Amino acid sequence: MHIDVRYYAMLKERRGMDxxxxxxPGGTTARALYALLFPEPRVPVQAAVGHAVVSLxxxxxxxxxxxxxxxxxxx
Amino acid sequence: xxSLTPEPIDVDAVRAAxxxxxxxxxxxxxxxxxxxPADQRVVHLxxxxxxxxxxxxxxxxxxxxxERFGAMVxxxxxxxxxxxxxASLVIAVGTPHRGECYEASRYAIEQVKARLPVWxxxxxxxxxxxxxxxxxxxxxxx
Numbered sequence: 001m002h003i004d005v006r007y008y009a010m011l012k013e014r015r016g017m018d019x020x021x022x023x024x025p026g027g028t029t030a031r032a033l034y035a036l037l038f039p040e041p042r043v044p045v046q047a048a049v050g051h052a053v054v055s056l057x058x059x060x061x062x063x064x065x066x067x068x069x070x071x072x073x074x075x
Numbered sequence: 076x077x078s079l080t081p082e083p084i085d086v087d088a089v090r091a092a093x094x095x096x097x098x099x100x101x102x103x104x105x106x107x108x109x110x111x112p113a114d115q116r117v118v119h120l121x122x123x124x125x126x127x128x129x130x131x132x133x134x135x136x137x138x139x140x141x142e143r144f145g146a147m148v149x150x151x152x153x154x155x156x157x158x159x160x161x162a163s164l165v166i167a168v169g170t171p172h173r174g175e176c177y178e179a180s181r182y183a184i185e186q187v188k189a190r191l192p193v194w195x196x197x198x199x200x201x202x203x204x205x206x207x208x209x210x211x212x213x214x215x216x217x
Binding site: 074 | 106122123124125127128129131152164184187188192193194195196205206207208
């Protein structure tokens with residue numbers, strides 16, 4: 001299945017792009033996708049699917065857009 | 076009013092969004108770009124926001140402040156380059172009385188610091204660094 005991934009901040013710099021489409025096996029979780037895309041050391045993240053924060057253990061579906069949220073710095 | 080903007084924030088407009096004949100108290104909080112120590116002077120800050128989630132999070136924080144404190148909340152966050160001394164965030168809170176106004180204002184800024192999907196990069200004379208917020212109650216990093 002394909003997943004569209006969007007990056008911000010240090011993740012965007014580390015990955016060298018804003019967005020990308022990746023192919024992963026069915027049943028892949030947000031946590032597994034993050035580990036696949038970012039080797040250690042990893043910053044702690046949250047994941048959003050469909051513009052809502054979800055558990056990292058959420059199994060992704062074909063065509064999902066996933067956004068990984070590193071620790072925030074707003075204000 | 077809940078928005079992100081690359082332009083300087085119109086503080087009066089944010090305040091006006093919580094103005095009401097029922098409100099005997101209004102507080103306007105500004106988060107402001109801050110310089111570092113002499114060996115780490117900050118040239119400017121650069122903010123990135125996940126807009127499709129940030130605006131709903133702003134609305135959720137405002138709804139919580141209304142439920143807890145009976146407060147009306149408006150907020151605007153900057154994106155892009157913010158200079159030292161410029162407001163990166165403005166939160167206006169209106170309530171009938173002063174006590175809950177202070178509580179709601181503090182609640183809103185602490186929730187923004189913890190939850191709003193916005194990221195800050197310090198552009199310093201000695202380099203640049205993404206700076207995450209310290210959890211509430213812990214001393215901030217430099």
